Each structure stands twice: as C-alpha cells, then as structure tokens.
Amino acid sequence: MSEIAFFGAVEIGLVYALVALGVFLSFRVLDFPDLTVDGSFPLGAAVAATLIVAGANPWLATLAAVLAGAGAGLVTAVLNLRFHILHLLASILTMIALFSINLRIMGRPNVAIIMQDTVLTPFAGLGLPDHLLRPLLVLVFVVVTVLLLAWFLSTESGLAMRATGVNPRMARAQGIDTGRQVGLGIALSNGLVGLAGALFAQTNGFADVTTGMGTIVVGLAAVIVGETVLPLKGMVWALTACVAGSILYRLAVQFALSADAIGLQASDLNLVTAVLVAVALILPRLKARRKARRAAA
Amino acid sequence: MIEVKDLHVTFNPGTPLEKPALRGISVTIPEGQFVTVIGSNGAGKSTFLGALAGDVLADGGSIAIDGTNVTRWSTPRRAGLVARVFQDPLAGSCATLTIEENMALAAARGRRRGLAPALSHDRRHLFRDRIAALGLGLENRLGDRMGLLSGGQRQAVSLVMAALSGSKILLLDEHTAALDPGTAEFVLHLTRRVVDDNGLTALMVTHSMRQALDYGHRTLMLHEGRIALDVAGEERAGLDVPHLLALFARQRGGEDITDDALLIG
Numbered sequence: 001m002s003e004i005a006f007f008g009a010v011e012i013g014l015v016y017a018l019v020a021l022g023v024f025l026s027f028r029v030l031d032f033p034d035l036t037v038d039g040s041f042p043l044g045a046a047v048a049a050t051l052i053v054a055g056a057n058p059w060l061a062t063l064a065a066v067l068a069g070a071g072a073g074l075v076t077a078v079l080n081l082r083f084h085i086l087h088l089l090a091s092i093l094t095m096i097a098l099f100s101i102n103l104r105i106m107g108r109p110n111v112a113i114i115m116q117d118t119v120l121t122p123f124a125g126l127g128l129p130d131h132l133l134r135p136l137l138v139l140v141f142v143v144v145t146v147l148l149l150a151w152f153l154s155t156e157s158g159l160a161m162r163a164t165g166v167n168p169r170m171a172r173a174q175g176i177d178t179g180r181q182v183g184l185g186i187a188l189s190n191g192l193v194g195l196a197g198a199l200f201a202q203t204n205g206f207a208d209v210t211t212g213m214g215t216i217v218v219g220l221a222a223v224i225v226g227e228t229v230l231p232l233k234g235m236v237w238a239l240t241a242c243v244a245g246s247i248l249y250r251l252a253v254q255f256a257l258s259a260d261a262i263g264l265q266a267s268d269l270n271l272v273t274a275v276l277v278a279v280a281l282i283l284p285r286l287k288a289r290r291k292a293r294r295a296a297a
Numbered sequence: 298m299i300e301v302k303d304l305h306v307t308f309n310p311g312t313p314l315e316k317p318a319l320r321g322i323s324v325t326i327p328e329g330q331f332v333t334v335i336g337s338n339g340a341g342k343s344t345f346l347g348a349l350a351g352d353v354l355a356d357g358g359s360i361a362i363d364g365t366n367v368t369r370w371s372t373p374r375r376a377g378l379v380a381r382v383f384q385d386p387l388a389g390s391c392a393t394l395t396i397e398e399n400m401a402l403a404a405a406r407g408r409r410r411g412l413a414p415a416l417s418h419d420r421r422h423l424f425r426d427r428i429a430a431l432g433l434g435l436e437n438r439l440g441d442r443m444g445l446l447s448g449g450q451r452q453a454v455s456l457v458m459a460a461l462s463g464s465k466i467l468l469l470d471e472h473t474a475a476l477d478p479g480t481a482e483f484v485l486h487l488t489r490r491v492v493d494d495n496g497l498t499a500l501m502v503t504h505s506m507r508q509a510l511d512y513g514h515r516t517l518m519l520h521e522g523r524i525a526l527d528v529a530g531e532e533r534a535g536l537d538v539p540h541l542l543a544l545f546a547r548q549r550g551g552e553d554i555t556d557d558a559l560l561i562g
C-alpha cells in the first residue's frame with residue numbers, strides 16, 4: 001500500500017468515523033435501529049455542495065448540512081413516535097424519500113465542487129501536502145465531536161438519553177419523556193451523519209446521489225470493529241473505539257483491495273463489508289455457545 | 298394526600314378481549330399513611346398502582362394528588378410526585394449504567410434536566426452517604442454497573458433512589474416477591490425505615506396477608522376491581538390471617554378461598 005493510499009484510507013475512515021458516532025448514538029445508546037443515515041449522508045453532501053456552488057460560505061454550508069441531517073432524523077423519529085410506524089420501517093421510508101429530495105436539491109445526480117472554496121481552502125497554504133492536510137483537518141472535526149459528545153452524554157440530559165435506551169419504563173418512572181429523548185437522539189445522530197456527508201463532499205470535491213448506499217453498514221461495521229478492538233469501559237473510550245474502528249475498517253478494506261493476490265476489485269467493496277459485519281456479529285455468539293457447551297460438559 | 302374517586306379502568310375497550318380491571322374504586326389516603334394492598338390474582342392491585350403512577354390511564358373517575366387533579370397526566374409528568382419500586386428488580390434500574398448514574402437519574406426526578414454534569418462532587422458525596430446507610434458495603438462500588446448487584450441489593454438501592462428527590466408518595470408493587478425470604482425481610486424493614494424517615498405516603502401491594510397486617514397503618518383488599526375490605530386502627534390491630542381470610546370469604550359471598558395458596562402465604 002502506497003503512502004497516498006494509506007492516508008487516503010485514514011481520511012475516508014475519519015469522515016466515516018462521524019457516521020460511526022451517529023450510528024453509535026442510535027443503535028447503541030438509544031437501541032433504535034435507524035437506517036435514515038443512508039439518506040442523510042448524501043443529503044449532507046448535497047446541501048453543502050449545492051450551497052457552496054451557489055457561493056455560500058463553506059462553514060455556513062456545512063452547518064446547513066448538519067441541520068438538514070438532523071431534520072431528516074426528526075422525520076424518522078416522528079413517524080415512529082407519533083404514528084407508531086416500526087422504527088426500522090420508518091427510517092427506510094425517510095431514506096428512500098431522501099433519494100428523491102437529494103436529486104431535487106442538486107438538480108442533477110452529481111455536483112462537482114473541486115474548483116470551489118471549501119472549509120479546507122484556508123489551510124491549503126500551510127505547506128502540508130494535500131494527502132496529509134485533508135485527514136488532519138477531518139481529524140480536528142472528529143476530535144471536537146468526540147469531546148462534545150462525551151461531555152453531553154455525561155450531563156443530566158445525556159444520562160436521560162442513555163437511560164431511555166437501556167430501560168424506557170424506568171426512565172419514564174424517573175420523569176424522563178422518552179419520546180423526546182428518542183427524537184433528540186435520532187436528530188443528533190443524523191446531524192453528525194449530515195456533517196460527515198458535507199465533509200465527504202468537500203474532501204472529495206463532489207456530491208453524488210448514490211454515495212449513501214450502504215452507509216449504515218459501514219457505520220455499523222466501524223462500531224463493531226471498534227468494540228472488538230477496544231472493549232473498554234467509559235463513554236470517551238466507547239466513542240474513541242468508534243473512531244478507531246472506522247479507520248481500521250477502511251485500512252482493512254484498502255489492504256484487501258490493493259493485495260493483488262486476493263483478486264478483489266473495488267466493486268467487491270459492498271460484499272466484503274457485508275461479510276465482515278456478518279462475521280463480526282456471528283463470532284461473539286459462536287464463542288458464547290462454545291463457552292456454554294464447555295461449561296455444561 | 299391521594300384522593301381517588303370512582304376510578305374505572307378497562308383493558309382493550311370495544312374489542313372481544315375487553316376486560317374491566319377497575320370498576321369504581323374510591324379511597325382517600327391521608328398524608329403519611331402506609332397502606333398495604335392485597336387481593337387474589339386479577340383483583341386489580343397492580344392496575345390500581347399503575348393508574349396512580351400514570352402507566353394506565355383511567356377511563357372514568359379521577360385521581361388527585363395533594364389537591365391537584367392528575368387523572369390525565371402522563372407517567373413522566375407524575376414522576377415528580379410519585380416514586381416507585383417495581384416487582385422485578387431488573388425493571389426499576391438501568392443494568393448497564395453504574396449505581397451512581399442510576400442514583401443521578403432518580404435525584405433529578407421531577408426537575409428539568411439541563412446540561413449540568415449528572416455526577417457532581419456534592420452529589421457523589423450524598424449518594425455515598427445514602428448507600429452507606431444500607432450497611433451493605435455498596436458505598437465502595439458506586440462505579441459498578443447496576444447489573445452486577447443481586448436482586449435484593451438492587452431493590453435496596455431502588456428504595457434509596459425513591460427517597461432521593463423528595464416525592465411524597467411511594468408505590469411498591471410486590472417489590473419483595475422475587476426475593477428469597479431472608480432478603481425479602483431485609484428489604485421490608487428497609488422499606489419501613491425509608492417510609493418513616495421521609496414521612497412518605499405509601500402503598501404496598503403484597504401477596505402475603507401476613508406482611509399486609511404486619512406493615513403499615515391500613516389494609517385494603519381488592520376483589521374484581523373493587524375495594525372489598527378497608528381496615529385500619531384498632532379493628533386492624535385485632536386481626537390475624539385467619540380472621541382476614543374469613544372476612545374476605547364473607548365479602549366474596551361465602552365462597553371458599555382456602556385453596557387460594559397465593560393469598561395465604
């Protein structure tokens with residue numbers, strides 16, 4: 001693997017670390033399987049790219065992408081909480097609706113911003129080569145997000161959100177409006193994914209309506225790989241594990257694709273991801289079963 | 298003070314599974330009174346507690362707590378007034394959160410939750426003192442996950458949590474039923490202490506007639522969604538389990554209930 005390929009994998013791993021943090025919030029903290037992210041990732045990219053092309057400040061465009069993602073999350077939460085549509089189905093409905101909405105926002109399937117000013121532009125003159133500068137700037141976003149998220153989850157509000165995911169009945173008995181917590185959490189989760197989409201568009205120079213496919217699986221893969229590699233207690237560690245998992249996952253994929261002996265092509269990516277996540281989900285069960293059998297014998 | 302007037306609850310109304318669970322309960326419980334509630338399976342004991350807590354909404358009648366009509370209030374809204382301990386030790390706390398995190402959740406009951414740290418230095422201090430008073434040695438394990446505790450320990454911590462935020466009413470739904478006899482005894486004594494120390498108005502559902510008479514000031518017996526017996530004071534002091542059974546049998550129209558093992562235990 002060349003140096004450029006290596007840092008390319010780290011960069012994309014860091015962008016998707018924000019997705020992993022969002023998925024951690026919905027799947028792990030709230031116990032709410034939310035597939036909206038497949039739509040909110042390209043939504044973030046579409047909003048940011050369209051606004052940047054229209055001449056908006058890239059920072060404002062990025063903020064708008066975060067808000068758009070949060071709005072998409074709220075739609076899923078309302079479908080589930082107010083209208084009692086199953087969470088999984090509610091999120092799929094939002095996801096496919098977003099495909100059309102993203103096309104409407106961009107007006108075409110693909111918008112290039114390679115020639116435009118982005119949040120990265122002001123730092124281009126610092127003398128670092130591009131392939132190091134980009135991952136470094138994304139890393140700053142990721143570190144700030146991890147710290148903010150860890151802080152939030154340790155506040156009274158954050159604790160209420162965690163209790164909602166663990167034991168909603170107890171949470172309600174302690175005066176927590178569990179519906180509000182789910183809405184807030186899913187909005188926050190998709191806001192992070194919208195941010196990831198916005199950064200993806202700006203680091204890669206384009207927004208494309210198809211980039212969302214499989215986002216949820218990649219995010220989940222990062223969370224699971226992180227939990228396997230860094231099985232430590234404490235919220236900061238759990239969040240750091242998501243980031244580490246995302247980078248490791250990308251490096252593993254990059255390695256698999258660049259090793260000619262295995263004979264994989266870039267188009268095999270989704271298959272590799274699906275197999276990886278399936279194995280990561282099956283292994284702990286097999287291990288537990290073997291342990292139980294050994295204990296019984 | 299709790300004032301319940303002609304409370305009706307029906308499950309699955311308008312369907313073939315329609316089942317009247319409470320059919321006109323009226324009772325006034327003055328502040329500081331400890332009431333035990335008994336009755337056979339399906340008598341409506343848990344539904345009654347659920348209706349007081351807000352889990353079950355009444356379809357007739359009214360509930361007032363300290364003069365405020367709370368009949369249409371949701372569970373979270375009532376939580377500032379009412380603390381609860383559940384039958385299942387797993388139900389009343391968050392297993393994957395630590396003891397101190399669970400206590401922080403309870404300490405904020407009935408208040409707006411903001412962005413202040415859930416575990417401040419002062420709070421940790423308070424939690425440690427309260428847990429140390431249990432005499433279980435848990436004060437050195439505040440950072441342990443709740444799931445690591447035994448059922449009895451969890452119920453004991455739940456009782457401490459119930460008294461943390463100053464609610465005046467405590468609802469106990471067979472909170473010792475899942476424990477072994479020795480632990481149940483310990484938790485019952487602790488219950489009495491928590492209720493007395495904090496001057497709480499308490500309702501305790503139990504399957505044991507013995508417990509119903511030994512604890513508290515007043516005993517209600519429910520039958521088919523109505524109050525079949527309401528004894529307090531000297532009348533109650535003179536009762537023992539056989540008397541109670543006989544009274545109950547008369548209320549049910551002479552029907553023999555000695556086979557009802559659940560009631561006699």
